[in-house]
Amino acid sequence: RRNRSFKHLRGPPVPSWAFGHEYIFTRQQEAGEFDFACMKEYGTTWRIGGLLGSDTIMTADPKALQHILHKSGYNYPKRRDNSKMSEIFSGGPGITSAAGEVHQRQRKIMNPAFSATQLRSFLTLFQETGRKLCEKWEKEVVVSTPSKTVYVNKWLAKATLDIIGQAAFDYNYGALDERENALSKSYSTLFIDSSLYPTKLKLFYRTMWHYLPDWVLDILEYTPTRELKRVRETSRLFRQVADDLLREKGSEVQDRAEEGHKDVLSILVKANASEEPRSRLSDKEMKAQMQTLTLAGHETTASTVSWMLLELARHPEYQTRLREEIRARREVVQARGDTRFTIDDLESMTLLNNAIKETLRYHAIVFHLNRYALKDDVIPLQDPIVTTTGEVIDAIPVKAGTWMKLSFCGYNRLPSVWGAEPDVWNPDRFFQIDPTKQTKLGVYANLATFSGGVRSCIGWRFSLIEMQALASELLEKFEFSLPKDEVYDIQRVPAGMMVPLVRGKWHLGSVIPLCVAAVP
Numbered sequence: 001r002r003n004r005s006f007k008h009l010r011g012p013p014v015p016s017w018a019f020g021h022e023y024i025f026t027r028q029q030e031a032g033e034f035d036f037a038c039m040k041e042y043g044t045t046w047r048i049g050g051l052l053g054s055d056t057i058m059t060a061d062p063k064a065l066q067h068i069l070h071k072s073g074y075n076y077p078k079r080r081d082n083s084k085m086s087e088i089f090s091g092g093p094g095i096t097s098a099a100g101e102v103h104q105r106q107r108k109i110m111n112p113a114f115s116a117t118q119l120r121s122f123l124t125l126f127q128e129t130g131r132k133l134c135e136k137w138e139k140e141v142v143v144s145t146p147s148k149t150v151y152v153n154k155w156l157a158k159a160t161l162d163i164i165g166q167a168a169f170d171y172n173y174g175a176l177d178e179r180e181n182a183l184s185k186s187y188s189t190l191f192i193d194s195s196l197y198p199t200k201l202k203l204f205y206r207t208m209w210h211y212l213p214d215w216v217l218d219i220l221e222y223t224p225t226r227e228l229k230r231v232r233e234t235s236r237l238f239r240q241v242a243d244d245l246l247r248e249k250g251s252e253v254q255d256r257a258e259e260g261h262k263d264v265l266s267i268l269v270k271a272n273a274s275e276e277p278r279s280r281l282s283d284k285e286m287k288a289q290m291q292t293l294t295l296a297g298h299e300t301t302a303s304t305v306s307w308m309l310l311e312l313a314r315h316p317e318y319q320t321r322l323r324e325e326i327r328a329r330r331e332v333v334q335a336r337g338d339t340r341f342t343i344d345d346l347e348s349m350t351l352l353n354n355a356i357k358e359t360l361r362y363h364a365i366v367f368h369l370n371r372y373a374l375k376d377d378v379i380p381l382q383d384p385i386v387t388t389t390g391e392v393i394d395a396i397p398v399k400a401g402t403w404m405k406l407s408f409c410g411y412n413r414l415p416s417v418w419g420a421e422p423d424v425w426n427p428d429r430f431f432q433i434d435p436t437k438q439t440k441l442g443v444y445a446n447l448a449t450f451s452g453g454v455r456s457c458i459g460w461r462f463s464l465i466e467m468q469a470l471a472s473e474l475l476e477k478f479e480f481s482l483p484k485d486e487v488y489d490i491q492r493v494p495a496g497m498m499v500p501l502v503r504g505k506w507h508l509g510s511v512i513p514l515c516v517a518a519v520p
């Protein structure tokens, strides 16, 4: 009954009454190919099949996304099956699984750790880690075997894990130092092992969680499937790290918290000790935030920088221009007697920032989000669509309970927003875009990639400065090109997030192989 309000939306034929299109999404050869095909056929909003004959609205429309993410507060929550999975990935009830007022409380506690002033203090750490990675490559890669093929994302994941450990918890994972670390090993294949190509039965079972009460979900969390066991094992490893850390640094952090320090650990410990319910975090919540930040805060950034290096290898002329920009800025820095770029230097490098924006646009790591309507509502559209009866509509009435799939990858490819040839990686498009003429969406450059509104990415600014710092260090010293020994066809597979795999060489794991050579 709840679907009747949008039965007249056009959409692709539903392949299965039981699974709708849910199964197809997980089997895409390239994450987002389904969305791009639907957008060509039906416009920016269309209807797809959900489980058991139900329907889902799928949209990439700027105004619809703005309405759902920004204007509706908590009225379009995450689906319960998704938030339960987030809870399992976080090892407890953290910010990614919390809803409504609980989320609001947790977010308010954590926000000060991500203020612009707090983040500025991490720049040196980002740059030091970038330099350490350069030294590693100089010694172990370039000198021993010039122009060797390197799995750049593996190295960057080590660098970003070290960064989040130190920035958030003053903890050294020693990943770049090759310290044997079960946790970092466990993270490196977590999404592929747990989320790539689920069987129909497992997909059905997990999606049905949306309809089950919390107490049942709390039991089902311990189902002994291979995937859930894999995620629980990573949580167990993280809990050991968190317990050691709190034991070793507990009293020191307590003092720092009392002195009003705003680093993540001090903020969490202070909230844990708070007597006031509105500013308190339970033990479970505190540890879940630590695990969430570690997971959400390293692979995402490492992966985006790696996609950018791949695109620069595919576009050598842009890479050369970008390197010239970095070198020119280095001369300015040296002339004023400094040794490092400041935040303003990094912000002033237009070609660098355009390349980051374009990579976030083109290779959105979180390419879809599932939400559902808590109340009856009317969703406005920027791009009117034609219904099955030939009517042109610019708003869709929805009933409470309706499922929505937000196509971030689709929105990021709209020609009406991003100009001509949106399927081409071209950072220079940002010279032509006037952001004031676009519908305001998301937290950065009107991109959907960090989501938007009350549940937008809390770490977007952290990630941006980290990407600027790492990319400027690496590109100044190294040239990136496509491997010459063999062709690696990189697939963007849907494994919860969008993950790189080499077509026909999945045994290599999630890798982006590039040829890395010292800049002459």
Ligand code: HEM
Pocket: 095, 096, 107, 164, 292, 293, 296, 297, 298, 300, 301, 304, 365, 366, 369, 449, 450, 451, 454, 455, 456, 457, 458, 459, 460, 462, 463
């Ligand atoms: C390129 C890098 C990144 C991308 C593309 C990205 C993307 C996203 C997206 C799309 C969401 C919304 C997810 C949802 O609603 O289910 C999100 C949430 C989140 N991100 Fe990021 N993220 C990145 C980096 C980071 C970093 C570096 C951190 C931490 C330092 C971080 C921490 C978080 C947290 C804690 C949330 C949950 C926020 C909430 O629910 O209130 N992310 N991110």
